[in-house]
Amino acid sequence: MATTTTRWSLRKPAAGDTISPTLDLGGPYDTIDANLGTYVCTSATRPGSPIQGQTIYETDTRREYIWSGSVWLPRGPLVAVKTTDKTANASTTLSDDPQLSLPVLASTTYLLSALLIWSTGTGPDAKFGLTVPAGCTWQVAPFGIPTSVTATAGSIETAVFTASGIPLGGVAAGTKTAALVTGTVVVGGTAGTVTISWAQNTSNASNTVLYTGSSLQLTRV
Template structure:
């Protein structure tokens, strides 16, 4: 009886005690054939894989663009083949990466994070054939529809997941971002161009005594950009310290090349006396004003506050700068005129 065959290649082994004559056919010829078949990867087809491979046996398939496999030694043999990725064939199995492991393609590295996410050291880019091609989409669980979809032209669509997406965000023209749907803003919305609204509050009382010379208000000033058009509105609350003589006058300064129109509604300067609760009113308009030379005057009572509402339009030239409220007493009086905290100024860009 010969000795047991080798465990992996089943090479024939003659009796180790020398009692068995060496047979070329089985001891040499057949063993050499088995060694030849075991050397490197064995060529086969997907239907002619080895029927009894040893554990570690490598093969490649000539009919599947040279997919390569090795046997893990399990039974049945048909289920023992584990695919090895290579650059010739299309890999048909799953490639598992442990947490922290990376897949490198040239200088690009894709790393699996501990939470299951992927991190890349470079950007993701798809060279789509059409603007309507989907670049990225996202679903949650067993969603029937993707909740987020980004198209090659940059358009983004959103939906609830159980029906098709129903809101969007996209580029509608040069420097313009648009949506066809409602937009809710939970916090602040800042606009720098047309539609920008600016607001400034007077945070402390300010008093002018014995002076009709216009001076800059300490608080009510707003910036304007070149070549823009704004509308403005002010609510002003004034009080005279002891009598109703000084009253109030106001104007603005604006940048070189700018003009402003303004009109106001408030108490008449001569008809409103101390402790008055009613008076004739002033409705005064000033057009194409370029400096503080044109003023509006309003009566101021004591001790109750008197209010005036001022509206206007600012047309900017090529120089940016500030629209600055200026004010003083309409008639010099030792009893000071106070512009109260709570007065405010708003300006909206319309062009």
């Protein structure tokens, strides 16, 4: 009686069985061809019945994942980079930046690194935070100029923050400055996304801009 292989369920005829071109040759060859090496798909067309250790490449996200046996794990760090400038004015309400958002797994710890490139006047300054899944905790140090500094050279904010609304200084509208934010994100029992949010620190009619090239990186520990 024919049996099947453990991983791909390829048919193995028993001694004395008649070989079927469709069952024993055509079908298995198609399965091997589709799954050998890295499987190319999109985030919406991942394999329905993956095997442990299978790797995929998503053409829409440009990310690689490996199947652990129960969940798709990213290979290497996850990275998001802004491709357009975003402007805020006359508001201190934190707003999520959809271009600086990454998916996270439940019960997982990540190292966070973010490069924020912005310009703002000394009146409005800027502030940022993280939007995270329920039950998630985080701590970061901004490593950018504080609101008390009005030049690109000066003190750097190294305090550790655990809640959104982290203030950052500005030099002048249109004058770029940057912060290299580092920290950790501990995801609880709920998966979801980690997203950079930002706004003016003091409401002002002048523009505060977060620029193309700003980035967010998460590395699973």
